[in-house]
Amino acid sequence: MLNQLDILIESKKEHQIDILSESKFVFETEVNAINLVKEALDESFVRIVELISNCTGKVIVTGMGKPGHVSRKIAATMSSLGTSSFFLHPAEALHGDLGMISANDIVIAISYSGESEEITKILPNIKLIGATLIGISGNQNSSLVKYSDYSFVFPKFKEACSMNLAPTSSTTVEMVLGDALAVCLSKIYGFHERNYALYHPAGSLGKKLLVKxxxxxxxxxxxxxxxxxxxxxxxxxxxxxxxxxxxxxxxxxxxxxxxxxxxxxxxxxxxxxxxxxxxxxxxxxxxxxxxxxxxxxxxxxxxxxxxxxxxxxxxxxxxxxxxxxxxxxxxxxxxx
Structure with a gap:
């Protein structure tokens, strides 16, 4: 009778893969998704950049699950490049953190399906508060896009996951889109090395530009x-x-x-x-x-x-x- 270790060994034998080929497939799939999104950039993206550049309040980025991790990174990148921004966890928002949002703020909500429960539940309240809502999604007909004042919808592409299920390509393009937002905004502000150093005093560049x-x-x-x-x-x-x-x-x-x-x-x-x-x-x-x-x-x-x-x-x-x-x-x- 096989024990657990023997079963695991037999299972691995049945699922032998070419690791290099599989890894290259992931790269190719995600690079293809990035290229598709790059070609899909249009005036809707331009309007979003211009809107954020003229924001008189805060920029708040929210997302749930893997897009939530990406949202946190986008907020951090924006902040380091001159756009005052922070991440709002949508589940915590349902329990009082919506109070962080004001009418002159911009909320960027990221959900590839556009139907993440925690996201869709806070959308009506964001509208009631009066903040401007930007939806980032892969579903044109989603609740997120319908509620949003402005939106950017990704073109169709495959996830790098072999089941085409786990957020892989989608989180990559969300990350790159966020970087594009942050970099474009920094150039609009005239953000330069001394500004960067001011926000990164512990970093090598910060020390080079600040320490006398x-x-x-x-x-x-x-x-x-x-x-x-x-x-x-x-x-x-x-x-x-x-x-x-x-x-x-x-x-x-x-x-x-x-x-x-x-x-x-x-x-x-x-x-x-x-x-x-x-x-x-x-x-x-x-x-x-x-x-x-x-x-x-x-x-x-x-x-x-x-x-x-x-x-x-x-x-x-x-x-x-x-x-x-x-x-x-x-x-x-x-x-x-």
């Missing part, structure tokens, strides 16, 4: 500074205490007149000099590179990479205010 040298430089007691005429041995002590690889030398007016780095120190020792007989003036770099405190950290990093140096003095209004190192910039997640 002044945000990460070493200042005050953490900055290595000595005055002109300081004995080299005392300067070495200051450098080792602050451990930032560079010491800044100032004149009597507290103006930067030179720097001395740990690399300079190693080269000095190769000459077998007596550190007690020298001052920093004898060994410092007298025309040092420096950067302004308002410079973006990524530009400072490029400058240091170009000149093969690991630290730079930071100046504001011709006065030394700090030091920044390559490691400080890399440490906050900025790379080039």
């Amino acid at each position: 040298v002044s945000d990460i430089m070493h200042t005050g007691n953490k900055n290595a500074v000595v005055k002109t005429g300081t004995k080299l041995n005392d300067a070495i002590i200051e450098m080792s205490t602050k451990a930032i690889g560079i010491i800044n030398i100032l004149n009597e007016k507290n103006e930067l007149i030179g720097v001395f780095t740990d690399g300079d120190l190693r080269r000095t020792f190769t000459r077998e000099v007596n550190v007690y007989n020298l001052s920093v003036d004898d060994v410092m770099i007298k025309t040092p590179l420096y950067i302004d405190s308002d410079m973006l950290a990524v530009d400072a990093l490029k400058m240091m990479n170009d000149h093969n140096i690991s630290a730079l003095p930071v100046i504001r209004n011709n006065k030394l205010v700090g030091t920044v190192r390559v490691n400080d910039i890399l440490g906050v997640g900025i790379f080039i």
Whole structure:
């Protein structure tokens, strides 16, 4: 008598497939669906984009099941590209979350069949609230399309599922249509990299466009500074205490007149000099590179990479205010 494991093994033997062929079929089916929808884009899509671009309220995206997951992603993409948007779960909407909708809002409802129960139940209330309803569906005769003020109906295509049942191609085209909406709207708004960075401060691009040298430089007691005429041995002590690889030398007016780095120190020792007989003036770099405190950290990093140096003095209004190192910039997640 076969046990459960034997039954599973026998079942697998009966359903052997060519995995690569099946996978390519899924790709081909979904790419075909995308191309069909691309060719079906018309003035109804243009009107939807223009309507959203002129919205004075919020853009709310709703869907149930797999289209619900897609709706959540569409709302997130719109928000990150400048269209204030959020996802509303239709089941929660039936229990009070409809209060999130106002008359000057736009609701985008996504249902491929256009008959998802949770969606159809909230449609009358959306109309009563006075919000504008946009329906995205694959069924021209659906309740969703009939209730909608504006709609986009997908052309007929096959799901990639072997039974032509599970949402596969349909959720893909919903996702791509949402991306098209978000990208077109961002271009209408004149959305650019600095806007994107503002909404993505933790991302790499956000840091590159927002983090300034002044945000990460070493200042005050953490900055290595000595005055002109300081004995080299005392300067070495200051450098080792602050451990930032560079010491800044100032004149009597507290103006930067030179720097001395740990690399300079190693080269000095190769000459077998007596550190007690020298001052920093004898060994410092007298025309040092420096950067302004308002410079973006990524530009400072490029400058240091170009000149093969690991630290730079930071100046504001011709006065030394700090030091920044390559490691400080890399440490906050900025790379080039």
